[in-house]
Amino acid sequence: MIDLYYWPTPNGHKITMFLEEAGLAYKVHPVNIGAGDQFKPDFLAISPNNRMPAIVDQAPADGGNPVSVFESGAILIYLAEKSGKFMPTELRKRFDVLQWLMWQMGGLGPMAGQNHHFANYAPEKLPYAITRYVNETNRLYGVLNKQLARREYIAGDYSIADMASYPWIVPYERQGQKLEDFPHLKRWFEAVASRPATARAYALAKKVNPNTSTMRTAEERKHLFGQTAAVVKN
Ligand SMILES: N[C@@H](CCC(=O)N[C@@H](CS)C(=O)NCC(=O)O)C(=O)O
Numbered sequence: 279m280i281d282l283y284y285w286p287t288p289n290g291h292k293i294t295m296f297l298e299e300a301g302l303a304y305k306v307h308p309v310n311i312g313a314g315d316q317f318k319p320d321f322l323a324i325s326p327n328n329r330m331p332a333i334v335d336q337a338p339a340d341g342g343n344p345v346s347v348f349e350s351g352a353i354l355i356y357l358a359e360k361s362g363k364f365m366p367t368e369l370r371k372r373f374d375v376l377q378w379l380m381w382q383m384g385g386l387g388p389m390a391g392q393n394h395h396f397a398n399y400a401p402e403k404l405p406y407a408i409t410r411y412v413n414e415t416n417r418l419y420g421v422l423n424k425q426l427a428r429r430e431y432i433a434g435d436y437s438i439a440d441m442a443s444y445p446w447i448v449p450y451e452r453q454g455q456k457l458e459d460f461p462h463l464k465r466w467f468e469a470v471a472s473r474p475a476t477a478r479a480y481a482l483a484k485k486v487n488p489n490t491s492t493m494r495t496a497e498e499r500k501h502l503f504g505q506t507a508a509v510v511k512n
Pocket of ligand 1: 287288289290311316328329330331348349350351501502
């Protein structure tokens with residue numbers, strides 16, 4: 279049994295997409311990041327960066343004590359290794375998946391995240407910041423589109439690289455992007471969207487948090503924005 283610490287956001291969806299695809303048993307523990315659950319000491323013991331997702335595997339392969347993992351990329355690798363699914367073991371194919379997973383973790387996720395912040399949440403609309411992140415998101419979409427011109431999925435077969443990127447393309451309109459400008463990316467996006475496991479992962483998201491508004495309340499803004507080292511002091 280996998281304990282999943284989760285809130286329905288792009289990084290959270292990555293893990294439910296994997297668990298649904300692989301058919302692993304899991305239990306969801308909601309971490310309401312708008313209410314400040316990510317700062318609770320019990321959660322910080324699992325996820326010291328006060329971010330979700332995180333997992334605890336109650337039955338690790340070595341038969342030892344439960345294993346906890348934070349960072350969505352590390353969680354996807356852990357679950358792929360545990361299940362033997364969605365990451366090839368052959369050297370070249372494995373690193374094809376891993377390099378595109380790292381590309382998502384270091385590029386698409388953080389840049390699209392800043393894009394959301396400056397275009398949607400920032401109280402001041404700063405043209406320089408908005409243009410920078412909309413353009414960088416556009417460049418990254420172009421990189422993915424080019425890769426998908428020659429591959430059905432990002433690294434060949436459907437893998438954790440696809441599960442990492444897909445949830446960050448779902449909000450493309452909020453990122454100031456048009457899928458029509460990226461035909462290979464659009465074809466891939468529709469293929470991933472039509473997978474039954476993707477539909478189950480996104481249906482679960484609505485159950486955990488029926489509020490799909492992208493507006494942030496004053497309470498949510500207090501918890502999410504302007505964090506300093508003080509939030510992890512205890
Ligand atoms: N690099 C981390 C990022 C995780 C992350 O940013 N999670 C956000 C939601 S998408 C979060 O937990 N935010 C809580 C906060 O900002 O305090 C990962 O991929 O797991």
